[in-house]
Amino acid sequence: MNDEPVAATETEERGARHRFDRIYRVLRTRICLLDYRPGQRLREEDLAEEFGVSRTPVRRVLVKLEAEGLLRSVHGVGTIVTDIDVDELAQVYQLRVALAELIGNLAPVEPEADTIAAFRTLLARCEALTHDPDPREFARINMDFFHLLNSLTANEPLREISERLYYQTTRIWLKTASRLSRYEQMLLDEIRIFQREVADIVAAIEIGDLGAVGHIRRSHISMSFIRLRHEAGR
Amino acid sequence: MNDEPVAATETEERGARHRFDRIYRVLRTRICLLDYRPGQRLREEDLAEEFGVSRTPVRRVLVKLEAEGLLRSVHGVGTIVTDIDVDELAQVYQLRVALAELIGNLAPVEPEADTIAAFRTLLARCEALTHDPDPREFARINMDFFHLLNSLTANEPLREISERLYYQTTRIWLKTASRLSRYEQMLLDEIRIFQREVADIVAAIEIGDLGAVGHIRRSHISMSFIRLRHEAGR
DNA sequence: CATCATGATGTTGTACACAACTCAATAACA
DNA sequence: TGTTATTGAGTTGTGTACAACATCATGATG
Structure with missing residues (x-):
């Protein structure tokens, strides 16, 4: 009867998925409250350090935010908060x-x-x-x-x-x-x-x-x- | 006057973005034509090999397809084509x-x-x-x-x-x-x-x-x- | 015989080093 | 002096090894 971890997954959504959602929501909120201004450049490494992970999972989040039009990653330049008018x-x-x-x-x-x-x-x-x-x-x-x-x-x-x-x-x-x-x-x-x-x-x-x-x-x-x-x- | 790469970028969209879109479209088409059946398990490494890249850029595509509800990645299990009814x-x-x-x-x-x-x-x-x-x-x-x-x-x-x-x-x-x-x-x-x-x-x-x-x-x-x-x- | 533990195997997730790329500062040159 | 190379620093993109996790087979145990 090893259902304890399952229950935990159900209520708290442990694991990678949870971390992912957490970072995603935090960044999205910051963008929408203008904590990150339009045009501002974010550094993947800074974000990684802040959330205590490596760049890899951070990049997953950035890809999603880019797909939603809130960010734009440019090779060699940076990850830029999209400007809007x-x-x-x-x-x-x-x-x-x-x-x-x-x-x-x-x-x-x-x-x-x-x-x-x-x-x-x-x-x-x-x-x-x-x-x-x-x-x-x-x-x-x-x-x-x-x-x-x-x-x-x-x-x-x-x-x-x-x-x-x-x-x-x-x-x-x-x-x-x-x-x-x-x-x-x-x-x-x-x-x-x-x-x-x-x-x-x-x-x-x-x-x-x-x-x-x-x-x-x-x-x-x-x-x-x-x-x-x-x-x-x- | 080194604008040749710029022109190429404009017309052909070389570089990472282009590869990304290409793989994305191919996989999406395969899913929608049932080349990949609902419930089928894909292996990131197979896809990487087929497109001549490593798992990293493939995963980018998979993240996007997952966000659109066509795939579902499960840690330790695989990347599964979503079933639909x-x-x-x-x-x-x-x-x-x-x-x-x-x-x-x-x-x-x-x-x-x-x-x-x-x-x-x-x-x-x-x-x-x-x-x-x-x-x-x-x-x-x-x-x-x-x-x-x-x-x-x-x-x-x-x-x-x-x-x-x-x-x-x-x-x-x-x-x-x-x-x-x-x-x-x-x-x-x-x-x-x-x-x-x-x-x-x-x-x-x-x-x-x-x-x-x-x-x-x-x-x-x-x-x-x-x-x-x-x-x-x- | 049923049930649970355990290990083997295979997969996605993560960390990290390096490649590719951009941009600005600076030097070389006409 | 103006213009063009070039070098350097800084960033995202990629490759790769390893960790975390799930699943199934196998065997121990009641």
Whole structure:
């Protein structure tokens, strides 16, 4: 009866796969929070040292991040965080808008009690944020909110694709806004708008209208991008 | 004036990136044509030897194919071609159906003369196929047709995602049909239906109605899956 | 006879040394 | 002085040996 290691694998996901996912998530988060700025050069050896492994497993992660468009490895030069600009991302936003509606339509899943609770917790964090605006915390809440929304569809390919597109676009707000003079005011405005979105969606979820969630989300993504483009144009 | 290598890079994409893409495409095609059967175990060393490289660059390719759901590497066991079944792929098909329509709507690109010519050539290949049915050639034409359709949108993220979903699902027909007794007849039927789809779409393209292309494609993907599911159910 | 331990074998994962490559600084030259 | 080689440092890409792991056969043990 040697099932102890199996159980451990089940709960903790030991081994190579786990290390891989861990490093992957850390790097992805750093890129999206602009801890690594667009255009910044990363050194494989530094990353390897930080995570206590050799370059080999690090490179695996970098290959995946490159496939997702967050990095670009150039032989003899370095591994560079991809730069982004509002115009290039317009296409990705178009697609995200279209997909947002699908989450409510394709294989909607009746939210569990704890899922609803998680939404409420998030709403509270959001409210707290309006009293103490912080761009990083804003980005984090945004990320958590996205993952919660994503769990509302049982269509796994849709979840995967939405996630990928989300991580491709989420940096653009921080990057664009941080360079503008109205930064503080913009941040506060955006937080308030976001808070209303969360409130709207939580209301729709509590009623059980997942279709409405999709519509709300769709319009908010669309408007958010238009606002950004407008601010960036000036 | 040492710009010769630069020019070569531009046209032929020498170097690591090129090798990588080459191996990647070859393996992906083999998986989708069932040269590698679902469940089959691949050995990294065999692949390395075949392509004249070491395991290292091969593993890069395998990581990417694993991220796309075509392979699964298990430590100590092997690299296994993912098995697929009709029920699991239902979700992917749902998504493909939804995305098909977007190709005509998001950033439609006016087809060039040579693109239209390519469609006509394909239609001819398709016609020839009805006289000499061959499952592999059918799959190849299907693949080429997909890539042509995909070039009708300038939305690159959409192209990328559509491609990924296509390669996730395209094996299922060959796999399912090849196990059925009515295989020969099914193949011929399916080829004829496909030929009509191609004819319809070529007509829509020549008129310049890309929206119609999306609708035709959408309904054909949907029906194709329903037929498959129906046959598989019995 | 059933069951569990143990070792042999084969595979992917990792570490590390070296090759290929880029770029900038510097020297050579017209 | 301007321009072109060249050298050097620094980085990613590759090859290779070994570690970690899974599986199966074999035999010990109750």
